[in-house]
Amino acid sequence: MKLYGYWRSTTSFRVRAALNLKGVAYETVSVDLGAGDHHAASYMALNPSGGVPTFVLDDGTILTQSMAILDYIDATWPDPKLIPADPMARAKVLAVAHGVASDIHPVNNLRVMKVLDGEFGATADQKKAWMQHWMAEGLAVIETQLSSNTPFAFGDAPDLADLCIVSQMYNADRWDLPLDGFPKLAKITANCLAVPAIMAAHPDNQPDAKDDT
Structure with a gap:
């Protein structure tokens, strides 16, 4: 799995932290927002909004929007639980x-x-x-x-x-x-x-x- 993000991005920070807490292995791919990498055609093909992060699963499925990615992560790897069931x-x-x-x-x-x-x-x-x-x-x-x-x-x-x-x-x-x-x-x-x-x-x-x- 690959997590496309930017080091200083707070949304990328959230997702990295969740994956780390759950012990999920992933590859980090840097998207330099300062240099405009998010506007490159290759990245826009992954995430048309040009935002970060973008999470690409092993089967090629692309997930965008940090809160949606976090919801997926918590549902897929439930330990430790980040969103309560109650x-x-x-x-x-x-x-x-x-x-x-x-x-x-x-x-x-x-x-x-x-x-x-x-x-x-x-x-x-x-x-x-x-x-x-x-x-x-x-x-x-x-x-x-x-x-x-x-x-x-x-x-x-x-x-x-x-x-x-x-x-x-x-x-x-x-x-x-x-x-x-x-x-x-x-x-x-x-x-x-x-x-x-x-x-x-x-x-x-x-x-x-x-x-x-």
Whole structure:
């Protein structure tokens, strides 16, 4: 199996972490978003949206969209379980996970930054303010949804909510978002990164990681 992704992509981070936690072997294929590799015809044939990640199974089946890929992974390799079976627990985990994936990430990704820059002439400070605004607003909501009594979002082991949180918090740190108001999120992030399988998925630990971007 092949996972096409970009080292700094938070969506790729989520999927790498899930595969690592479950002990699933996969080959990483770098798609350099900064260099525009996602617009190449060969990649667009795999994923017409030009997004990452793209997960290609051994039989050639192509899966796109990180949350759909994560759902497939959890259904196919159920141990450890990332999405609870209990309806109430499942709803709580998905609310947090989609709070990141649906509310924060879409307005904080590369394509939005390029439009702010190219179409609206946003300065570096304005782009940073944009990123910080939407992350702060979304993370403030998520902070209220988390348990205060568990090391991870809703229990003693990381689940889908935690994988979305730790990847988004990486982006928050990258954009210098003040995190003093998010103690639960900070605790969860530290606990996630203490898990070797998740730390191995961290952007800085990828073979295509770069020091200058």
